[in-house]
Amino acid sequence: MNQRIPFLIFLPGLLYVLSGFLPPRHQVDMDIDGFSRLPVQTGGRVMPVDTAARNQLRIISGRQHVRLEEGGRMPASQWLLELAFRPEVADDLKVFRIENPEVLGLFGWDPDIGKFFSFNELQPHFRAIREQAVRVNPEAQLRTPFEKQIVQLHHALSLYNELAHSFTSTGNLSQLEWEYLSWLQAVQTGRDAFRARELGEEYDIEAFNRFAFLTDRFMELSRRASLGVIPPFTAEQREENHWLDIGQGLLLTLRTDEINPVAAAYAQLSAAYRAQDAEYFNRTLATLHAEIDPQAPLGRVGFEHFFNHFAPFMKSIVLYLAVCLIIGYSWLRESEGARRGAYWLLLLALVIHTFGLLARMYIQGRPPVTNLYASAVFTGWGAVLLGAIIERLQKNGVGTLAAGLIGFVTLIIAHNLAATGDTLEMMRAVLDSNFWLATHVIVITLGYSGVFLAGAIAIVYVLRGIFTRGLSPELGRSLTRMVYGVTCFGLLFSFVGTMLGGVWADQSWGRFWGWDPKENGALIIVLWGALMLHARWGKLVGDRGFMLLAIGGNIVTAWSWFGTNMLGIGLHSYGFMDAAFFYLIAFWMSQLALITLGTLPKRYWRSPMQVAKAT
């Protein structure tokens, strides 16, 4: 029986992962999945509609799907489909997230009625929103929660509006084909009128006016539309990979004397969707794919679609949590089988996590760490890898638990950081250096992994020692050795990473060190590591003191990783109201509490501590 336990633990995990390969289910027979695969460009990057819809919906509502009032969920790409082609349906969907009671009060609403509202519910209050939005403090960091929410809502409304006008013109959505046809005629007759007018001859005023009116209208549309839906047209656009928005696409008629086939197909798609004609919809979709796909980096776009659907990091989160629970069980029941099962599950989670990392690298064509989100994913990955190695060396479950804990927490952090939009955004000019991204950033992030892993093992030491009898003298010694080794690793990587940053700065700006907050944060980690090791070598601390210092490493690293970013944004305020700041303080408090707990006199520890002192 005992032999089978690891399999019994591993198998459900594997099945859970494999479930990601099942195709997405939709209630309608229209090929919504096919729509979500269409390539579009936003933020300078070509991506599947699915990603664009998820990113925008995440900014508007904080979620990647819409919760329907009648129960069930609507995926982001279907929501976008409604918004673009059936705005009368979309405008009743509750997607705008408003949590601030003062903002709700502005609209005369009670906080109890929920936190999601539809466009139509907000419409009577647009004036109030606009008025409040212009009055907010111009310095973002000094804004009150009310002002922040107003700005956020104002931004969400304009995003919503831009998205709604990104696929078609703004006329009658069922009869766009007629509108486009009359535009084609207007171009032909209007051009003659225009030429005649230039020459001072008699011209058709009505044709001229219609031409001018429609041209103006599409230029306005181009200012509003936020997605590049039409592949590059000229050689120069192809060179720059510049996709055209729908307004620019319709204006192409001025050059080609025909309606751009992609624009025309989107108009048909609109008519088909409005008529809920599945066959027509699917046929039009096939035309669209045939038009667009040859001009898009299809491998990447298709892969990104799979990546979104497979959601590797979400799967890893679940697996890491399971790992932690199973290790806890294995210690309670002293079950070696459960420990091994948890270890296998950890390896499975690591594989999925690694797959997610590599997938992001492939989609973006960049080294793994390019922004704060990616640093959270990578820090977790590094710590899990190290933890798995430690478990392999010392088969006692501690490495697995510490790895699972950090993997779980860092991916949750990443998940929350994603709410700001595209996590695969383009790199701003100064960061546009794959060499330094691949060296400095990777090394320093692995340094974070090391320090956090040491801290997590130390937490296991304190909690197990105080609350259980499980911390035997041998285990205590072995944990100390682990923390010592991991700290050495963390110090080496933090130091080398920090100094590589200095080299980057010197190469780019002619100065090695600029006392920038992020640099200072990294320096503090290095100083802390040096302090820990000197205290250890000088026998100024014993096993327990060393462990408590390692927990302190968590505080220091959290500061360097997140705290310094909170300072950097504005020069005048600390953004005390920011949720992230609250979590940072909460994390610090929890670590201080653990350190304080660890200083409890040894007679209160349930595990025998006297012997563990020996080194």
Next chain:
Amino acid sequence: MRSLFLFFSSLWLTIVLLALSILLVFFGTLDQVHWGIYEAQKRYFETLLAVWHYPPQWPLAQYLKGFWIPLPGGYLLGALLVINLLCAHFRYFRPHIRKTGIVLIHGGVVLLIISGFLTSWLQQESQMILSEGGPPVHYSIDYRAYELVLIDRSNPQHDSVTTIPLAMLYDGGELELPGLPLALRTHKVVENAGIGLRSNIIKHYEDLLAMARRPDSPVQFSAREMASVERILAAMRDSNALVVGTHGDVLLDKRGLQLRGFADRMDGVVHQRPPTFKEDEANMPAVVLEISGPEHSLGTWVLSTGLVGDIPPQFVTLGDQEWEIALRFKRRYHPFSLQLLKFSHDRYPGTDIPRNFSSLVVIDNPQTGEHRQTLIYMNHPLRYEGLTFYQASFADEDTTSILQVVRNPGWLAPYIAITLVGVGMTVQFMIHLIGYLGRRRTTP
């Protein structure tokens, strides 16, 4: 003596110094929010003693306002760490192969700290501003230093420029100018000031007050701020006031002064402002200066770095000699010039996210006869004649390029230092790791 050596070589001292360094860096970073990176660096890292005050913007400031923490500054900690390291080395070091890593690490750390001192003393930064289609520029500007200049343009071949650092001028100070028949007497120096026509300033404040009093005004003033603005207005309306303080007190009266130039002809006044510490703002000092010839006073001038644009230049005349006088940001002249051919600001398609900034410039060096084009862009600065020119900013709708110019003669030291430490750490940890794995293998 022996106990002193024991103290300076002790590991406890190391721990204390490291802990204090952590605190110093932490509080220094916190204060960058208020002082900006440059000023915080001066107050925490390039000093012997630093003091952190509880910021009034923080919660509970009403109770903790007077709370402060003294800390040893960067110079003191750096010096003590080096002493501690050297003493400990002599006390504990026994030559052994297992210690090579430690020696390398500590050698590197000492060198790193020393290179920090070198950089702090020797590094100079300035900016070179180039406009597209503009003339070659052979100087860069240091926005944190100011100089008084007297320019004699009588020679058609070249101008003779006499510069006096603003730091040499102080209220009531007198200065003879060697080589020139002139002497200076400083009536007032203001570190940061607005300067303008009295009527304009009065109008500006009147408009501000009128707007603030409207019920739907977007600007809201507290009662104290209102009172302060009213005091400033009252002071400005006093036609004898020449320098008005931040709170509306008259710092210098024009009676008894023979005003010339801007202050005389255009009724120019100086309005003191609190110094700025923002990274993207410069202080605009102003000075009220009396200039005398060999026999008698020639008059009093108001000068400021803010006097640019449509304000005509000011002149001092003595007999048939004439000098243009001005207060300006310090210029560092180079024996070569750069000329901007083209500045480019590339964005990602369909977005405002910048992809690259680059400046195509011509280097012209009459000393070496060099005349060539080069491209300065992100992560690829120009290194020339011991200077690094990097693309720092741009202006005027992408037609002006601003290059940061850095001179750091000690640039090589950190490279050697970090190589030593990096190699040392790797060696030392490898020794540990191999030892640990070896022990694992022998004890089943």
